[in-house]
Amino acid sequence: MALNVSPAPAARLTTTGRLMRSARREPGLVLSLVLLLLLLLVALFPQLFTPVSPLDVAIDQAMLPPSPEHWFGTDDVGRDVFARVIHGTRVTLSICAGSLLISALVGGAVGLVSGYFGGWFDQVLGRIVDVLLSFPPIILGMIITGVLGPHVGNLILALSIVYMPVFFRIARAGALGEVGKTYVEAARSVGIRERTILRRHVTRNVMPLLLTQYIILFPMILQIQAALGFLGLGVQPPTPDWGAILEQGKDYILFAPWMSVFPGLAILVAALALMLLGRAVQKRMDQR
Amino acid sequence: MGSYLLKRLAASLLTALLASILVFLLVRMVPGDVVAQMMGQAGGENAAAALREFFGLDQPIYMQYLAWITHVLQGDLGVSWTRGIPVATMVGQAFLVTLEIALLTLFIATVIGVPLGILAGIYENRPLDTAIQSFNIIGLSAPVFWVGLMLLVGVSATFSWSPPLRFVTPDRSLADNLAILALPIASLGLLQAAAYSQFVRQNVVSAMSQEYVRTAIAKGVPVRGIFFKHILRNVMIPIITFMGLILIQILGGTVIIESLFALPGLGRLLLAAIETRDYPVLQGALLVVVVAAMVVNLLVDLTYRLIDPRVRVS
Numbered sequence: 001m002a003l004n005v006s007p008a009p010a011a012r013l014t015t016t017g018r019l020m021r022s023a024r025r026e027p028g029l030v031l032s033l034v035l036l037l038l039l040l041l042v043a044l045f046p047q048l049f050t051p052v053s054p055l056d057v058a059i060d061q062a063m064l065p066p067s068p069e070h071w072f073g074t075d076d077v078g079r080d081v082f083a084r085v086i087h088g089t090r091v092t093l094s095i096c097a098g099s100l101l102i103s104a105l106v107g108g109a110v111g112l113v114s115g116y117f118g119g120w121f122d123q124v125l126g127r128i129v130d131v132l133l134s135f136p137p138i139i140l141g142m143i144i145t146g147v148l149g150p151h152v153g154n155l156i157l158a159l160s161i162v163y164m165p166v167f168f169r170i171a172r173a174g175a176l177g178e179v180g181k182t183y184v185e186a187a188r189s190v191g192i193r194e195r196t197i198l199r200r201h202v203t204r205n206v207m208p209l210l211l212t213q214y215i216i217l218f219p220m221i222l223q224i225q226a227a228l229g230f231l232g233l234g235v236q237p238p239t240p241d242w243g244a245i246l247e248q249g250k251d252y253i254l255f256a257p258w259m260s261v262f263p264g265l266a267i268l269v270a271a272l273a274l275m276l277l278g279r280a281v282q283k284r285m286d287q288r
Numbered sequence: 289m290g291s292y293l294l295k296r297l298a299a300s301l302l303t304a305l306l307a308s309i310l311v312f313l314l315v316r317m318v319p320g321d322v323v324a325q326m327m328g329q330a331g332g333e334n335a336a337a338a339l340r341e342f343f344g345l346d347q348p349i350y351m352q353y354l355a356w357i358t359h360v361l362q363g364d365l366g367v368s369w370t371r372g373i374p375v376a377t378m379v380g381q382a383f384l385v386t387l388e389i390a391l392l393t394l395f396i397a398t399v400i401g402v403p404l405g406i407l408a409g410i411y412e413n414r415p416l417d418t419a420i421q422s423f424n425i426i427g428l429s430a431p432v433f434w435v436g437l438m439l440l441v442g443v444s445a446t447f448s449w450s451p452p453l454r455f456v457t458p459d460r461s462l463a464d465n466l467a468i469l470a471l472p473i474a475s476l477g478l479l480q481a482a483a484y485s486q487f488v489r490q491n492v493v494s495a496m497s498q499e500y501v502r503t504a505i506a507k508g509v510p511v512r513g514i515f516f517k518h519i520l521r522n523v524m525i526p527i528i529t530f531m532g533l534i535l536i537q538i539l540g541g542t543v544i545i546e547s548l549f550a551l552p553g554l555g556r557l558l559l560a561a562i563e564t565r566d567y568p569v570l571q572g573a574l575l576v577v578v579v580a581a582m583v584v585n586l587l588v589d590l591t592y593r594l595i596d597p598r599v600r601v602s
Binding site for chain 1: 302303304306307310314315317425426428429430431432433434437438440441444450536537539540541543544547548555558559562563574577578581582
């Protein structure tokens, strides 16, 4: 039997080997990625997971407890709760992802410009952001959706305003930190225009901060989206949305708790996966 | 300290004033005003115009704002358009309910969260830490209203008990009041305890890796001494700062939990005022929420400066 005493040096580890090693070191990250992959699959191809339509009403099958035919039971009008939760994945997660993206793009861009150029523009915006941040996020979301009326467009608008100030602050602080650096001075001295420096160099260096923030805020915006749905201010029935399913279930909580248990678990699992990812990413950023 | 306090107060007042403008504008974005709601489909143009004049809705928006803010600054929040009661009374009653929930929740969150966080930090990466961290992360991921629903189901299935439906103030009957608030506070408190514990753990872990702690260990200071003298003292400051953050979080969470358990707090008041387009109530309640959050922030800042001499210098 040949004895192989020299272990491969770290740099020569295969990709799989390296993956396995970091998987052992960060079980939370692995769990998160597995769950996120599953959620992505469910969101993209709900038909793979259930042939049942989330909208099919069958009054004679109302409020049936979980069974082999209806894994998560049925709701008050006999719709399959499993199908509703599965089809709700795409609705809920895409609203959250989209709103947060708008938040990051608008808040980030304005913050970059504000921090880089400064001046009265920066002062005024700073004040507005202070004002927005003085509202608890959920209340801000509630007021905007409540005032404009429950509609998906209004929900997305409300959700994207809620965290815009956070992205603004991070981008602004990032740009402020970069302005004084030598590379900016160097770029200026060779006559590169300010706009180009901001777009090509500063933005690129601030990007990782914004991306990290996006991941960290995702589970939080999910909570707010669900809460608004639960208050009846979010996605309206019959469209399946996790928060909205909970809203419909709450009146039957003592008779048909399964209507509420499973959509809530879906929110919990998604938030958990996102939060674990956020923690892993944050750890990497801190190490840098 | 005095000049700092003045500066800080002035800044808060300015923010509050700007927030009041935002509140006013937000409220006026509501499609359809109270008059349209009151008259429904029926009713003549003249009657509607008269009503609008009565509510001051025929004035330009900045005039409406000026009239409102002048009264607010004199302590008059106006009268509810739908119920005819002074807004200050309505908001005051609702605020007391919300405040009671918030303070009790803060108490629960602190009593559970801080010890858990300290334990997890001291036993970093051991099984106890893993268990506490799992609790933390699940607590942070669970939607608060869902936890409330699950507690309701759990409690009613196990003890065949469900909370009374009508709210009772603590001065009428403390026992009934607490019976009604038990589940909402438990659900909010558990989740905030998770947030608190997570935060305290991080601070304990970073305090333990400090040079002075290592030096103390090296020179043979007993563990208990290290903990109380070096770790706890340094962790106290962030613990107190975080209390303010938690309180603001609770303020937001209460709004949802109130609607679930039918508690007559600020959240329910806000939702009802949106539905009926009762502008004065909506404006008053929102303003109180914003000012409350601001006061908490201010208090945290001041405590921070009082207990940490290093901050005062800078």
